[in-house]
Amino acid sequence: MNNLKNFTKGFIKENPVLVLFLGLCPTLGTSNSAINGLSMGLATTFVLVLSNVVISSISRFIPDKVRIPSYIVVIASFVTVVDFMMKAYLNTPGKNFEPSIYDQLGIFIPLIVVNCIVLGRAEAFASKNGVFASLIDGLGMGLGFAFALFMLGSVRELLGNGSILGFKFIKGDGMLMFVSPPGAFLALGFLIMLMRKLNQKLAKN
Amino acid sequence: MNKLITVSPSPHIYGKDSVSRLMYGVIIALIPALIVSVVMYGAGAIIVVMVSVASCLLFEYLIQKYILKSEIRITDGSAIVTGMLLAFNLPSNLPWWIIIIGALIAIGIGKMTFGGLGNNPFNPALVGRVFLLISFPGAMTIFPKAQGWNTPYVIPAGEIDTYTGATPLSLIKNGIKSGKGVSELLETSGLNYNDLFFGNIGGSLGEIAAFALILGLLFLLIRKIITWHIPVAVIASVFIASGILWLFSFEGNQAIMNSMGMKLPVIQFKDAEGVLKMFHMADPLFHILTGGVMLGAIFMATDYVTSPMTPRGMIIYGSLIGIITVAIRVFGSYPEGISFAILVMNGFTPLINRYVKPKRFGKEIKNG
Amino acid sequence: MNQIIIYTIASLSILGAVSAIILYFVAQKFKVYEDPRIDEVEAALPSANCGGCGYAGCRNFAEALVKSDNFDGLFCPVGGNKTMEAIAKILGREAVAQDPLVAVLRCNGACEFRPKTTNYDGATTCAIEAALYGGDTGCQYGCLGHGDCVEVCNFDALHMDPVTGLPVVDDLKCTACGACVKACPRNLFELRKRQKKERKIYVACMNEDKGGLAKKYCAVACIGCAKCVKVCPYDAITMNNNLAFIDSEKCRLCRKCVTECPTNAIIEVGFPPRKEPQAEATVQAAQTENTSQDIVSAKKEDISTNLNKEE
Amino acid sequence: MAKKESNFTNMLATLLIVTFASSAALGFIYELTKKPIEDALLYKKTLAVQIVLPEFNNDPFGEAKRVAVGKDTLNIYPGRKDSVLTGVAVETSAPGYGGDIRLLIGFLPDGTIREVAVLEHKETAGLGDKILKSKSDFPLQFEGKNPDNFKLGVRKDGAGEVDAISASTITSRAYCKAVQKAYDALKKGEIENE
Amino acid sequence: MLKTFSKGGIHPPENKLSAGLGIETLPLPKNVTIPLSQHLGVPAKPVVNRGDEVKAGQIIAKGDGFVSANIHSSVSGKVTKIDTETDISGYKRPCIFIETAGDEWLDGIDKTDVLKTETSLSPEEIIAKVQESGIVGMGGATFPSHVKLSVPRGKKAEFLLINGVECEPYLTADHALMLAKGEEIMVGIRIMMKALKVNKAIIGIENNKSDAIEHLKAIAAKYNNIEVCPLKVKYPQGGEKQLIKAVLNREVPSGGLPVDIGAVVFNVGTVFAVYEAVQKNKPLVERIITVTGKELKKPSNFCVRIGTPVSAFIEAAGGMPENTGKIISGGPMMGKAVINASVPVIKGSSGILLLPPEESKRKEILPCIRCAKCVSVCPMGLEPYLLMPLSQNNMFDRLEENKVLDCIECGSCSFICPANRPLLDYIRLGKTSVGKIIRSRKSS
Amino acid sequence: MDYILIIISAVFVNNIVMTQFLGICPFIGVSNKVDTSMGMAGAVMFVMVIATMVTYLLQQYILEWLGIPFMQTVVFILVIAALVQLVEIILKKVSPAMYQALGIFLPLITTNCTILGVAILAVQKEYNLMESVVYAFSNAAGFGLALITFAGIREQLDLVNIPKSMKGVPIAFIIAGLLAMAFMGFAGIVK
Numbered sequence A: 001m002n003n004l005k006n007f008t009k010g011f012i013k014e015n016p017v018l019v020l021f022l023g024l025c026p027t028l029g030t031s032n033s034a035i036n037g038l039s040m041g042l043a044t045t046f047v048l049v050l051s052n053v054v055i056s057s058i059s060r061f062i063p064d065k066v067r068i069p070s071y072i073v074v075i076a077s078f079v080t081v082v083d084f085m086m087k088a089y090l091n092t093p094g095k096n097f098e099p100s101i102y103d104q105l106g107i108f109i110p111l112i113v114v115n116c117i118v119l120g121r122a123e124a125f126a127s128k129n130g131v132f133a134s135l136i137d138g139l140g141m142g143l144g145f146a147f148a149l150f151m152l153g154s155v156r157e158l159l160g161n162g163s164i165l166g167f168k169f170i171k172g173d174g175m176l177m178f179v180s181p182p183g184a185f186l187a188l189g190f191l192i193m194l195m196r197k198l199n200q201k202l203a204k205n
Numbered sequence B: 001m002n003k004l005i006t007v008s009p010s011p012h013i014y015g016k017d018s019v020s021r022l023m024y025g026v027i028i029a030l031i032p033a034l035i036v037s038v039v040m041y042g043a044g045a046i047i048v049v050m051v052s053v054a055s056c057l058l059f060e061y062l063i064q065k066y067i068l069k070s071e072i073r074i075t076d077g078s079a080i081v082t083g084m085l086l087a088f089n090l091p092s093n094l095p096w097w098i099i100i101i102g103a104l105i106a107i108g109i110g111k112m113t114f115g116g117l118g119n120n121p122f123n124p125a126l127v128g129r130v131f132l133l134i135s136f137p138g139a140m141t142i143f144p145k146a147q148g149w150n151t152p153y154v155i156p157a158g159e160i161d162t163y164t165g166a167t168p169l170s171l172i173k174n175g176i177k178s179g180k181g182v183s184e185l186l187e188t189s190g191l192n193y194n195d196l197f198f199g200n201i202g203g204s205l206g207e208i209a210a211f212a213l214i215l216g217l218l219f220l221l222i223r224k225i226i227t228w229h230i231p232v233a234v235i236a237s238v239f240i241a242s243g244i245l246w247l248f249s250f251e252g253n254q255a256i257m258n259s260m261g262m263k264l265p266v267i268q269f270k271d272a273e274g275v276l277k278m279f280h281m282a283d284p285l286f287h288i289l290t291g292g293v294m295l296g297a298i299f300m301a302t303d304y305v306t307s308p309m310t311p312r313g314m315i316i317y318g319s320l321i322g323i324i325t326v327a328i329r330v331f332g333s334y335p336e337g338i339s340f341a342i343l344v345m346n347g348f349t350p351l352i353n354r355y356v357k358p359k360r361f362g363k364e365i366k367n368g
Numbered sequence C: 001m002n003q004i005i006i007y008t009i010a011s012l013s014i015l016g017a018v019s020a021i022i023l024y025f026v027a028q029k030f031k032v033y034e035d036p037r038i039d040e041v042e043a044a045l046p047s048a049n050c051g052g053c054g055y056a057g058c059r060n061f062a063e064a065l066v067k068s069d070n071f072d073g074l075f076c077p078v079g080g081n082k083t084m085e086a087i088a089k090i091l092g093r094e095a096v097a098q099d100p101l102v103a104v105l106r107c108n109g110a111c112e113f114r115p116k117t118t119n120y121d122g123a124t125t126c127a128i129e130a131a132l133y134g135g136d137t138g139c140q141y142g143c144l145g146h147g148d149c150v151e152v153c154n155f156d157a158l159h160m161d162p163v164t165g166l167p168v169v170d171d172l173k174c175t176a177c178g179a180c181v182k183a184c185p186r187n188l189f190e191l192r193k194r195q196k197k198e199r200k201i202y203v204a205c206m207n208e209d210k211g212g213l214a215k216k217y218c219a220v221a222c223i224g225c226a227k228c229v230k231v232c233p234y235d236a237i238t239m240n241n242n243l244a245f246i247d248s249e250k251c252r253l254c255r256k257c258v259t260e261c262p263t264n265a266i267i268e269v270g271f272p273p274r275k276e277p278q279a280e281a282t283v284q285a286a287q288t289e290n291t292s293q294d295i296v297s298a299k300k301e302d303i304s305t306n307l308n309k310e311e
Numbered sequence D: 001m002a003k004k005e006s007n008f009t010n011m012l013a014t015l016l017i018v019t020f021a022s023s024a025a026l027g028f029i030y031e032l033t034k035k036p037i038e039d040a041l042l043y044k045k046t047l048a049v050q051i052v053l054p055e056f057n058n059d060p061f062g063e064a065k066r067v068a069v070g071k072d073t074l075n076i077y078p079g080r081k082d083s084v085l086t087g088v089a090v091e092t093s094a095p096g097y098g099g100d101i102r103l104l105i106g107f108l109p110d111g112t113i114r115e116v117a118v119l120e121h122k123e124t125a126g127l128g129d130k131i132l133k134s135k136s137d138f139p140l141q142f143e144g145k146n147p148d149n150f151k152l153g154v155r156k157d158g159a160g161e162v163d164a165i166s167a168s169t170i171t172s173r174a175y176c177k178a179v180q181k182a183y184d185a186l187k188k189g190e191i192e193n194e
Numbered sequence E: 001m002l003k004t005f006s007k008g009g010i011h012p013p014e015n016k017l018s019a020g021l022g023i024e025t026l027p028l029p030k031n032v033t034i035p036l037s038q039h040l041g042v043p044a045k046p047v048v049n050r051g052d053e054v055k056a057g058q059i060i061a062k063g064d065g066f067v068s069a070n071i072h073s074s075v076s077g078k079v080t081k082i083d084t085e086t087d088i089s090g091y092k093r094p095c096i097f098i099e100t101a102g103d104e105w106l107d108g109i110d111k112t113d114v115l116k117t118e119t120s121l122s123p124e125e126i127i128a129k130v131q132e133s134g135i136v137g138m139g140g141a142t143f144p145s146h147v148k149l150s151v152p153r154g155k156k157a158e159f160l161l162i163n164g165v166e167c168e169p170y171l172t173a174d175h176a177l178m179l180a181k182g183e184e185i186m187v188g189i190r191i192m193m194k195a196l197k198v199n200k201a202i203i204g205i206e207n208n209k210s211d212a213i214e215h216l217k218a219i220a221a222k223y224n225n226i227e228v229c230p231l232k233v234k235y236p237q238g239g240e241k242q243l244i245k246a247v248l249n250r251e252v253p254s255g256g257l258p259v260d261i262g263a264v265v266f267n268v269g270t271v272f273a274v275y276e277a278v279q280k281n282k283p284l285v286e287r288i289i290t291v292t293g294k295e296l297k298k299p300s301n302f303c304v305r306i307g308t309p310v311s312a313f314i315e316a317a318g319g320m321p322e323n324t325g326k327i328i329s330g331g332p333m334m335g336k337a338v339i340n341a342s343v344p345v346i347k348g349s350s351g352i353l354l355l356p357p358e359e360s361k362r363k364e365i366l367p368c369i370r371c372a373k374c375v376s377v378c379p380m381g382l383e384p385y386l387l388m389p390l391s392q393n394n395m396f397d398r399l400e401e402n403k404v405l406d407c408i409e410c411g412s413c414s415f416i417c418p419a420n421r422p423l424l425d426y427i428r429l430g431k432t433s434v435g436k437i438i439r440s441r442k443s444s
Numbered sequence F: 001m002d003y004i005l006i007i008i009s010a011v012f013v014n015n016i017v018m019t020q021f022l023g024i025c026p027f028i029g030v031s032n033k034v035d036t037s038m039g040m041a042g043a044v045m046f047v048m049v050i051a052t053m054v055t056y057l058l059q060q061y062i063l064e065w066l067g068i069p070f071m072q073t074v075v076f077i078l079v080i081a082a083l084v085q086l087v088e089i090i091l092k093k094v095s096p097a098m099y100q101a102l103g104i105f106l107p108l109i110t111t112n113c114t115i116l117g118v119a120i121l122a123v124q125k126e127y128n129l130m131e132s133v134v135y136a137f138s139n140a141a142g143f144g145l146a147l148i149t150f151a152g153i154r155e156q157l158d159l160v161n162i163p164k165s166m167k168g169v170p171i172a173f174i175i176a177g178l179l180a181m182a183f184m185g186f187a188g189i190v191k
């Protein structure tokens, strides 16, 4: 297998969010700003890479019937590790008393466990491929996920708050709808539509 | 060649109604309310309506031409109706660029993403309006006082308080929130039912004059553009729902005491500070005359595309709109609820259509 | 090791063990048998869900395949023989090979050959026009040109030709699923055996009117003159209700009938242009493109075997 | 290597090993990160106090006092540096438009407002949320003012000298009310130098 | 308040150009083309051969089975050929071609206008006579009348309803017949009451034919148990189910027949045909037909022989107008457009309507705006806006669920639709497909 | 009264799908048809109530007692996975009809964040057992309401021509956004 292809496919062609429509809850829930989206994406990448590696190395020893429970335990353990680390190191509130990144991501951190991408990759890729390929795959998929979240976060932050990565372009607020829940759906809907058009263009050329 | 005779399936004659005839009918029905708003708010009303209609038409044209690459049908009048109704739901001093955003959302997201006229599940004008309300709550909740032609479109900085005032509903809501009684509030603000009926109040530019809207309703009914079911169901259910709550409120209790000498229990509740408080509420007539219930019931809930297809469905739909409106007004954070209520029920319309069928002719017989 | 770690390990391990045990025993107790081969067969099918096999979707067909003892009447036209072989392998049975088929349109009544007699002004579907009347030309058998067939083709194998107003089959894409056959209210599609090099000869007409009448309304109608029947050396042509039919099982692509037909109702597809309208020359024309080796064999063998060897 | 068969012992053993390994790892990592997590939580808790108070080196939470004002009881946290009172943080609240607005207000020993931190609010985004420093200058009006000679009330109501956030009089009122309550508590609490 | 049906309905412009005019009889056509399927059911089997001489009223094709009807020659002359020809169905169908030699009738047929009121025949004999005379419903459905007269065992007819509604715009044939042949119709009703063993008959007439109402009321007073019921004008009141609902306030169950609720409906034309068959021994070989159109010089009601080409009496009405865009056999709501003026008149043809080109083209189809007008006008309580896309998308189970088979094809929905959607076109298609599916389900 | 508030809050005000963003994958994926979405809603309700009950007990009587609440994620998900599988196996045998209706959705439910999310949220909100059950039930009801409404809209849209590039998932998100926007009107009804 071509490792480079494994790595890049997660960004555009098989982007988990924009093309495969997996892991939508954290996508919507944590993309109210670019930085939140990115953090969630990276946290997921961490879990994805490590669980892919571990699962690809142990999958041979696991009987079919307990496959899912075993994978889930592995994944959940890594999620808990992420949880510990973020609680320890990303838990400082901002200077105007904005909630910390950990607090903003909130319930979506433990929910990385059920993110369909993670289990999906474990099942579809890691359990069938070697350790290194799985690592690359996890990294590609994870970064693709992070990329999508970052894009969505940027769009929402830009439209909703007039800023990107906290850097303000306008005075006052933007269209607040985009930082509230309905805006998340709307923005993602249009982003997917654009992605689709892009993929069609790519396929044509 | 062209003189070949035509063959087509029956029927061979058609009624005279057409889509554009219906839409222009609605536009005509909106004119009384437009006149009242110009009389009350002056140039601002004209500017808002013009900007809104023009940008709705423009966006519809651009999207049909360049994005959907479909036939251009902006003359069917539906975009004009959307533009007018969007404007009717905005304060008459709303900055023009916000109106354009509203029109873009209404037409672009509310209507054209679904392919245009007839496909949209939600009322486009309301999509635009609610989007603006959530996105620009500041601008969307400052309403000019009705001062006729003297009402400025751009409110001079620093004079906000001279030129703007609350809508009757937010006056009541905010008043009640700060612990005042309704009669006291009405007294201090000098509001009376005449004002409510003839539009001498603050508010979105098309919602203020109940009588003008009722004129529109009569026109729509006579021209058979709409049926009575939805408007009546909405208004009646707002009246009944708010009436029931009112009976158990401080004000209702007083009124009943005074007129019949009867005493009903008053709802009491603990506020955030743990103080036991009486439940205050305006009377049902006030509720149906304010906050766009008339506008919504007559023009927005009746939008063909987004309302149920059968009389029974329409009554269910209308009644739920009324109940949700009252629930939002009395319990929710928004002083006004009809826009949300209509949108929520738009969402349920397909289910209503699916389960509430017209009464079929003839009962079914088994093994027919 | 401190207490927390011990508790952690103990609780999770016990939980894991308990769930494993419960799951195992419950699974044993509540076992339900479902033939796993259904899934396998389904996976082997093309999942076009086109209904060409006569079942509602590939899964149903898979169930039918697994249940039946032999493959009588069970065939996936889309997957073709290869798929059937694969399935046969899964189920350990013999596949009955079927000749690959292709759809042809039996109407050549383009606008220029078949003038309009009325204006049709109803909903633009063939089914509705056909239910209403004989169509907007004098021929009540021919194509109505609204493309109901194009609509139903799942494989993008049909397109309307804007000039002729008739649908055109893309031989390479057609899977012979038969959807168009069902959809056409005029029954204009025939599934014919694929012949080599996608060549085919067929009567592009379904008009059963008497000759004069047929000819009056369509310049390229089959007038039932039976000349082709007489000229065909392989008895491939039959005549019924004033209409000729060429059996693709018997036709050997000799092209004699094509030249014989006075109205050009018989169409040949996939042949190189012929130099002279003679039978002998026809054979040679077919061979000029071939390698010399083919020419040799062509002289010895019959044309269709020759054609079969190409590819 | 062939896949393990799904028989009972295999299943049980696998699950046991997996759970054992991961729980062991988790327990271990928990121990490792225990300290930083506790630190972070503590920091979070004291951050607000640190923001609103001048420098201190005592444990304001340890010296917290509860003072009843009206029907409420407020928490006040004195900050001292080397036993000298540098300021007092008062936790207060009042009902705003969307719910309770909770503030932590830092007073200097003479009663001057030093800083206000919004602990929690449910006001409308774009309207009432202008009580946040990051959103508008409204809160700046209070800094450096002493409620003794600065009337905490909305100007438009004729009740004081505070300019309300436009279209959010209710929020502004609640904010003033909360500050006033805090000031009352401060007075009543009588926190002195040690 | 006048009675009418409760659900749906429309008010198309009436345009009854030939109202109040009498019935003219046309000279015999030179040739007649008599189609072999002029009725619902299996085509009749020819019993004559090419070259045979036939007399008017002579049977030339025999009904093939119970739901089929005999066909009689409408003129005397020679059978020139038996071949297919395009009839009003738009398809070539078997027809018998007769070259007219004269008007010589078969013996025993009473051609006079003398009223004969009494009959001695038993119900069974009446039904046999009706069957023999090839009478089919003249209201348009051309369902063999003897079948309807034979009430199935276990069911009982209580009312005989006579359909004099003629709710279609333009058409006036029934109106003219009611004015001209009131007495005969009453006798016909008496005969049919006897055949059906009912003792109550009601004639339903829309209020726009007040002269006919008065006329028949006056005559009905002489007869027991026959009543005239004036009805409010509303299309499609002439639909059997709607008429029963309007007059009796009973609803024919979905998938059921009128007899299920004790009613049997006949068109006035059918009644008159029954009268002639039973009392005068005259089979069904001629009928009243309205020729009309805004451009036509002389809209008229004609009495014509079956098999006459349409062009013959368009000529008699002033000739085909220059700008004719559409020729419709029947009314503008339910009628069938025909491909040219040479198609023959059949038993079910109630009128020929010529529409100018600008009225014959449909308007541009726009997207459905869900105005619910189609739902509100559907007399059967269906949802045409939904049925159409279901039919387009071949969603047959949902079509069936939504009662597509109840559609009476009245066209009210297509008429009213402001978006000019071809609702009925697709509903009809869906009906056919669902009908097929149900039949194959029942047979398997 | 408290229970009623929990129900109103979970169904309308803080709808799990439209404001909390949980269970979006099935919301988008299994909402083509009203009938299937009813099946899914039923299955979610069934599993969610049981799962919340079981995890509540585990949390209160094992994790808290042992002082290892940080094991929440691992323990909950393991239990949920086992539970779903168990339900599937048992249902298949005991009630094939119900399995036909709900069964196909069960595997999807393991990786549905609503179940784990609600289990964790119920613990976070410090509800007691009864409240947790009501909370789970009403969240499932809110999920069902959103899902079925949504499916209704999509089913209706199936019959019209929407632009090709919007078909399927993009339009689903737009509808979800507009529906969520409408539901924002309920804000503040339960504080």
Ligand SMILES: Cc1cc2nc3c(=O)[nH]c(=O)nc-3n(C[C@H](O)[C@H](O)[C@H](O)COP(=O)(O)O)c2cc1C
Pocket: B133, B137, B141, B166, B170, B174, B333, B334, B335, D097, D098, D123, D124, D125, D127, D128, D129, D165, D166, D167, D168, D169, D170, D171, D172
């Ligand atoms: C959507 C909406 C949100 C609102 N949010 C707030 C709020 O957060 N704070 C507030 O004080 N008033 C809020 N209001 C109330 C109005 O802005 C109200 O008119 C105002 O508080 C009183 O008017 P004034 O401030 O101009 O005197 C809100 C109103 C609406 C419609």
Ligand SMILES: Cc1cc2nc3c(=O)[nH]c(=O)nc-3n(C[C@H](O)[C@H](O)[C@H](O)COP(=O)(O)O)c2cc1C
Pocket: E040, E137, E139, E140, E141, E142, E143, E147, E148, E149, E150, E152, E239, E240, E241, E257, E258, E259, E264
């Ligand atoms: C298949 C079929 C069977 C019928 N059977 C009877 C019958 O047994 N008795 C009867 O009175 N009418 C029967 N009818 C006649 C119908 O009830 C009805 O009168 C006829 O279809 C014409 O009515 P219309 O023009 O309103 O459609 C039958 C009709 C059809 C199509």
Ligand SMILES: Cc1cc2nc3c(=O)[nH]c(=O)nc-3n(C[C@H](O)[C@H](O)[C@H](O)COP(=O)(O)O)c2cc1C
Pocket: E136, E137, E138, E139, E140, E141, E142, E143, E145, E163, E164, E165, E166, E167, E168, E174, E236, E237, E238, E239, E240, E241, E265, E266, E267, E268, E270, E271, E334, E408, E409, E410
């Ligand atoms: C929409 C519709 C309209 C009809 N209008 C008439 C009408 O105006 N007059 C009439 O006699 N029959 C009309 N019919 C036919 C009747 O339903 C019914 O077939 C007829 O009255 C039965 O009598 P018959 O068998 O004698 O024709 C109509 C049918 C339909 C479906």
Ligand SMILES: Cc1cc2nc3c(=O)[nH]c(=O)nc-3n(C[C@H](O)[C@H](O)[C@H](O)CO)c2cc1C
Pocket: B022, B023, B026, B078, B079, B081, B082, B083, B085, B111, B116, B117, B118, B119, B120, B122, B123, B124, B125, B126, B225, B226, B299, B300, B301, B302, B303, B304, B305, B306
């Ligand atoms: C009676 C009636 C009411 C209408 N109400 C609205 C409305 O509230 N909002 C709107 O955008 N369009 C309205 N329209 C116009 C049109 O139906 C609307 O743009 C469609 O929803 C677009 O598909 C209305 C049209 C009619 C005939």
Ligand code: SF4
Pocket: C103, C152, C153, C154, C155, C156, C157, C158, C169, C173, C174, C175, C176, C177, C178, C179, C180, C181
């Ligand atoms: S052309 Fe006809 S047979 Fe061939 S694939 Fe298309 S629908 Fe099927």
Ligand code: SF4
Pocket: C105, C126, C142, C143, C144, C145, C146, C147, C148, C149, C150, C167, C183, C184, C185, C186, C187, C188, C189
């Ligand atoms: S071949 Fe048949 S289905 Fe296709 S366009 Fe012609 S008539 Fe229609």
Ligand code: SF4
Pocket: E367, E368, E369, E370, E371, E372, E373, E374, E375, E384, E385, E413, E416, E417, E418, E419, E420, E421, E423
């Ligand atoms: S009348 Fe036409 S536009 Fe109105 S709902 Fe019916 S089909 Fe749609």
Ligand code: SF4
Pocket: E377, E378, E379, E380, E381, E382, E383, E384, E406, E407, E408, E409, E410, E411, E412, E413, E414, E423, E424, E427
């Ligand atoms: S044609 Fe059918 S669907 Fe349309 S109105 Fe008449 S009965 Fe209803």
Ligand code: FES
Pocket: A022, A023, A024, A025, A026, A114, A115, A116, F022, F023, F024, F025, F026, F111, F112, F113, F114
């Ligand atoms: S991420 Fe929430 S359901 Fe898929």
